[in-house]
Amino acid sequence: MAEGIGVGEAVQALRDELMAAAVAGAASGVKFEVGPIEMEFAFTLTKEGTAKVGLSKIFSSVVSADVSGKVAKEDVHRVKLVLTPKDGSGGPLLISNQDNADVGKLDSSFGR
Numbered sequence: 001m002a003e004g005i006g007v008g009e010a011v012q013a014l015r016d017e018l019m020a021a022a023v024a025g026a027a028s029g030v031k032f033e034v035g036p037i038e039m040e041f042a043f044t045l046t047k048e049g050t051a052k053v054g055l056s057k058i059f060s061s062v063v064s065a066d067v068s069g070k071v072a073k074e075d076v077h078r079v080k081l082v083l084t085p086k087d088g089s090g091g092p093l094l095i096s097n098q099d100n101a102d103v104g105k106l107d108s109s110f111g112r
Helices: 007-024
Strands: 031-033 037-058 062-083 094-096
Touching: 007 037, 007 062, 007 094
Parallel strands: none
Antiparallel strands: 031 094, 037 062
């Protein structure tokens, strides 16, 4: 069974991305405050049971039979986290655009 990504790993990856964006845009004049971030996780809990029944007859001939069965129940659970990033001083995390060359011409066709 393949290992999935845990909640801690997903939150750490988000933290790393936010910090990289904040560092990259530290010298920019335009800053954005990062608001609440919602992360939703789904996980499955499985409960399995196994039973085995055997029958044998010992006389002049040996007869043997085995029957086994497996029962599984799966429940999917969802967890939603709302995180509000803060900087090292406890203030809002700010992210900005480091390179003004990435800003294109304004166009009124946005949303069409």
